Amino acid sequence: MDPQIIEIPHADWHSVPANDAWIRALEAGKVLYFPNLAFDLTTTEKRFLTPEIRDPKIRNISLDATGHLKGAVATLTDQAQLAAMIQRFRANARTLIDGLLPRYGDALRMAPTSFRPTRVETRSQSWRADDRRLHVDAFPSRPNYGERILRVFANVNPEGAPREWRVGEPFETVAMHFLPRAKPYSAWRARLLQMARVTKSLRSEYDHLMLQLHDAMKLDVDYQQDAEQLAVPFQAGSVWVCFSDQTSHAVMAGQYMMEQTLHLPVERQYDPASSPLAILTRLVGHPLI
Ligand code: SIN
Ligand code: FE
Numbered sequence: 001m002d003p004q005i006i007e008i009p010h011a012d013w014h015s016v017p018a019n020d021a022w023i024r025a026l027e028a029g030k031v032l033y034f035p036n037l038a039f040d041l042t043t044t045e046k047r048f049l050t051p052e053i054r055d056p057k058i059r060n061i062s063l064d065a066t067g068h069l070k071g072a073v074a075t076l077t078d079q080a081q082l083a084a085m086i087q088r089f090r091a092n093a094r095t096l097i098d099g100l101l102p103r104y105g106d107a108l109r110m111a112p113t114s115f116r117p118t119r120v121e122t123r124s125q126s127w128r129a130d131d132r133r134l135h136v137d138a139f140p141s142r143p144n145y146g147e148r149i150l151r152v153f154a155n156v157n158p159e160g161a162p163r164e165w166r167v168g169e170p171f172e173t174v175a176m177h178f179l180p181r182a183k184p185y186s187a188w189r190a191r192l193l194q195m196a197r198v199t200k201s202l203r204s205e206y207d208h209l210m211l212q213l214h215d216a217m218k219l220d221v222d223y224q225q226d227a228e229q230l231a232v233p234f235q236a237g238s239v240w241v242c243f244s245d246q247t248s249h250a251v252m253a254g255q256y257m258m259e260q261t262l263h264l265p266v267e268r269q270y271d272p273a274s275s276p277l278a279i280l281t282r283l284v285g286h287p288l289i
Contacts, residue, residue: 004030004167004230004247011036013092016099023101027274029171029246031232032100038237039092039154039258045085048074049158049256051117053082060114060259063087070112086113086258093152093260096239107268108150111261119255120163131251133218134168134227136276137244138210143203145289146277148264149245155236157256162233168248169228172279174213177223179283182212206288209280210245217248224250246276 006025010016016034026032041049054061058071063086069079090113097104120132127133137149155163168174185205193199203211217223227248234240234254242249266275281288 002030002170004170005033005232006030007033007035009036010034011038013037013095014099016096018100018102023270026101026241026243027269027271029243029274031167031240031242031247031249033232033234034239034241035235037096037154037239039089039156039239041085041156041158044081046158048078048082048085048115049117049156051119051255054117060116060118061086062112062114063090064112065110082115086115089113089115089154089258090260093154093258093262096152096241097150097262100241101270103270104150104262104264104268107265109263111263114259116257116259117255120251121253127218128215130218133224134166134229134248134250135214135217136171136174136210136246136248138207138214140211141199143199143201143207144263145204146206146266146275148243148266148269148275150241150262150264151244152239152241152260152262153234154239154258155234155254155256156258157236157254160236161254162235163254163257164252165232165234166229166250166252167232168250171246171248171276172283173228174217174248175276175279175283177227178213178216179209179280181216182209185209204289205284206277206280209284209288210276 006022022032053072053074055071055073061071063069063083069083072079072082185208190203194202266272266277269275272278
């Protein structure tokens with residue numbers, strides 16, 4: 001297997017250039033790793049590095065485009081400071097992506113920015129939500145019709161603990177492994193799910209297959225162990241970027257991370273043929289959206 005991780009030495013959010021090899025690697029599903037690029041917290045902000053800051057009923061603390069903060073338990077003054085910290089990460093992540101991938105430009109749609117203070121090792125969850133199992137990201141309630149999920153992550157752990165990921169095999173290999181056992185798409189079932197408001201819009205065949213891959217990967221204990229994979233400790237004070245709908249990934253350990261999701265229409269990629277939509281369409285042999 002080709003190296004799945006590409007290391008980039010740049011240490012400044014504003015000076016990462018649009019390098020063809022990096023762009024190709026990212027769009028091929030590899031992870032761009034910036035070991036020297038840190039999201040620095042001020043001394044005042046460091047007090048937000050506690051799991052108590054999160055409302056236990058909510059998975060992650062998040063800040064949306066309008067500046068609305070969700071999921072934090074703190075005084076109003078602290079909430080404002082926390083929002084400013086998350087906003088600063090949001091701006092940095094956008095600057096990085098604009099420098100690295102100028103063609104995406106105004107086609108990018110920014111999702112809320114998240115701050116994840118929970119310790120991964122001890123988090124208990126259902127198999128479907130368990131990101132300690134290799135998977136590709138797919139949203140059960142929000143069909144995206146092939147739109148890309150680009151993510152920027154920063155490990156802000158103050159004690160130097162790495163964010164330990166496993167990175168699996170290329171998307172096409174995953175798809176060839178699991179497509180033969182995917183349940184067939186049913187249009188009437190998709191309509192029922194929409195009517196019951198399980199999904200926010202009609203689940204396309206693409207969205208169905210992505211969920212099938214996500215679930216089948218997580219449920220297959222042997223695959224989790226035996227699939228070709230690499231353990232990657234993303235160091236404290238580092239950043240990494242990947243298309244999480246394409247990169248097979250799992251998080252095994254770590255605490256305190258910032259995350260920005262950016263959505264991108266497939267046709268704005270440098271190479272739309274490398275997208276999961278194009279790969280699945282080719283493998284299945286008919287249009288999926
Ligand atoms: C995930 O997208 O699977 C979670 C990544 C992480 O929490 O490090
Ligand atoms: Fe994930």
